[in-house]
Amino acid sequence: MAVAETTDKTFEDDTSKGVTLTDFWATWCGPCRMQSPVVEQLSSEMDDVTFNKMDVDANPDTPQKFGIMSIPTLLVKKDGQVVDTIVGYHSKDQLKQLLSQYVEA
DSSP: OOOEEOOTTTHHHHTSSSEEEEEEEOTTOHHHHHHHHHHHHHHHHOTTEEEEEEETTTOOHHHHHTTOOSSSEEEEEETTEEEEEEESOOOHHHHHHHHHTTSOO
16 A cells, blocks of 8 residues: 545545544655655555645644644544644554554454
8 A cells, every 4th residue: 555645625534434544744854865765664564554644834724723833744534533643753563563553443
């Protein structure tokens, strides 16, 4: 599974069902460029999580709505409700462990 682009218009629909992780990033952000490949790897390993990414420069409304002040920020939702917000770079193992607690066994 690949990481899908989401926008201010599609974000609520894209994250309304199941466990989702959205990577808020920007092209000029160094740590974001480090985080993106980790999210891509996880998307191919965790079929029970939907992975999205949102360019904060092109889509300012959603980051503002969720109070996202720093990037990268990873927003985890379960059935449309925010269950976790992760700020800064995190390793694949850290993210996998965190997401596993929200995926139903």
